[in-house]
Amino acid sequence: MSTTALRSPNNVLANAVEDAIDVLRPRILATDADTIEFTVGTQINGHPHIGTHLVQSLAFLVAQEARDAFGIEAKVCFHALDNAPAETATDPMTGTVYQRTYRHMLTEGAIRDLLDEHYTRLFDTLASRTGVxxxxTTYSGQQEMPEYRAEFLRTLEHLDGIRWWLSPAYGAAxxxxxxxxxxxxxxxxxQTRLVELDDSGALFTAVCLNHGHYEANIDPFGGGYLDLATLYRNVVKERCYRPGHTLPVMVKGGDWTFGCQLVDGAHGAIGVPAVPPLRIFTPLILAPDGGKLSKSLLLQTEQAGQAATGWLLNPSAWPGSTEDYVGALTETAELLLSDPKHFFRSYTTTELERLMTTRRSTSPANQGQGRPRNMAIYRQYFDLIANGSKTVEVRVAYDSMKRIRPGDLLRFTCREDACLTRVKRVASYRTFKEMFATEDVKAVNPTATEEEQLRAIHAIFPPEKEALGVLAIEIDRVNPDA
Ligand SMILES: [Zn+2]
Incomplete structure (x- = not known):
């Protein structure tokens, strides 16, 4: 078992849940979805700082936990915002500010290279570690999609209602x-005007820095590039999702808790009863002065020559290998997710640095053959596994579970406690009843009879889940120090 010196105060949300991912449960219970998709968006201007990497790491870990806890397939969709401004210019005559996006500055290949440089290693590691x-995808790819453009056109019918939410000071969408x-x-x-809106699309006029007045058409299947500012883009993106086989969840940095007031106001103004979006907010990373760690702060800090720990602002300056950085990052993210009090709060860069560097040298047994797979489990079962009396864990045979093989390391977690085990054997059965006919009932749970266990299991898993099949996973505790 591992413990840490991290202490977090309680708060309203943390107090209401047992685990951070419990905030997803109401929606999961109300849906027939078989997959949960966590979307995390990132501006691709320059190199990412620790806050960006932490949100991305947490997206994978939250997905893994949701998959294991709710028995639903999970995936992460990384959304690269290549419409971030790459350069700006001011018209000397009118004072109007113009910008050009990364997409309009760089080729598609150059954007892929940028993503590769900053994210691929991290994502590959997280995917193999979590099995998620x-x-x-890029924003440019998204804005081309007919459903995105059609949803945008629908919002234009309510432009007067939403523009004050999107821009409370000026009412300018x-x-x-x-x-x-x-x-x-x-x-x-x-100077951009909507001049025509009908069933086939919208016609805008605008003014270019170099070419003066121009017209641009937006329709579902074509027309100009549609670049929406942050709030508007989020409103359209969230409205694009329809309840179906996939349940979408937005993963957002903690500062979005303020911004979402305006997004929700716009949803309300449009009025169509869209299902409210499901969001999960990750811890906010603060500079020592309490302000959000930001890229513009990074520039100021560099200009002022202040020696803020370099790698917090630029991960390539981490004093170790990339693998080592990713390991420290993932372990820290796991720690933050291990208790809702650690998750629903902010961290200063000083505290984050302490957590990342402390854990680096004392990281639990993840050096062995293969990384352990985390399995969140209720306290009563965790204690039985930890004291060695429960040696068979039972799960519904979701695709993700079917990947478990003898020899794999399973790390059972409950809040801050963890118990490392190795898989001895995996047996599959058609039903829970059939499973109990073969497996030792006491090895599954030494404190309950077969009848009691079946009742508890059936209360958790409805017949359609049981229909997927049942896995009995025999485990052995592993001493992390061995
Ligand atoms: Zn032009």
Whole structure:
């Protein structure tokens, strides 16, 4: 078992749940979805800092825990915001600010290279560690999709209702449609006008820095590039999701808890009863002065020549291998997720540095053959595994569970406690009853009869889950120091 010196105060949300992922349960219970997809968006301007990597790591770990706890397939969708501004210019005559996005500055290949450089290693490691698959999409790819464009066109019917939510000070919805000739667009869309809206699409007029007035059409299947500012983009993205086989969850940095007030206001103003989006907010990372760790702060800090720990701002400066950095990052993310009090709070860079560097040298047994797979488990069962009296763990045979093989390391977790085990044997059965006919009832749970255990299991797993099959996983405790 591992313990740490991390202490966190209680708060309303942490107090209401047993585990951070419990916030997903109401929606999961109300859906027939067989897959849960965690979407995490990241601006691709320059190298990421620790806060970005932490949100991404937590997306994988939350997905893994949700998969294991709710018995639902889970995946991560990494959404690269290649519409981040790469350069700006001001029209000397009018003072209008123009910008050009990364997508309009770089080739698609150059954007792939950027993603590769900053994220691929981390994502591959997280995917193999958690068994959670991931996809990478770009904003440019998303804005081309007919459903995204159609959803945007629907919001235009409510433009007067939403523009004050998207821009409470000025009431200006920032719809940027870059000049088709040079790719520059007005940053604040002051001169961009919606002139026509009908069933087939929308017609805008706008002004280019180099080419003056131009017209641009947006329809579901074509037209100009549609660059929406952050709040508007999130409103459209969240409305694109329909209840179905996949349950979408937005993974957002903690600072979004403030911003989502405006997104929700816009959803309300549109009024169509969209299912409210499911979001999970990750800890906010703060600079020593209490402000959010940000890229602009990073620049100021560099300019001021202050020696903030370099690797917090630029992970490539970590004093060790990339693998070592990813290991420390993942273990820290696991620690934050291990208790809702650790998850629903903020961390200063100082505390985060302490956690990442302390755990680096004392990391629990993850050096052996293969990384352990984490399995969240209720306290009563955790204690039985930890004291060695429960040697068979029972799970529904989801695809993710079917990947477990003899010899694999399983790390059972309950809050901050962990118990490392190795798989001796995996047996599959058609039903729980059939399983109990073969397996030793006392090895599954030494404190309950077969009848009591079946009743408890059936209360958790409805017949359609049991229909997937049942796995009995025989385990042996492993001494992490051995
Ligand atoms: Zn132009």
């Amino acid at each position: 698959p991931f996809t990478v 920032h719809i940027r449609i870059p000049c088709p000739q040079c790719g520059w667009s007005e940053k604040h869309a002051e």
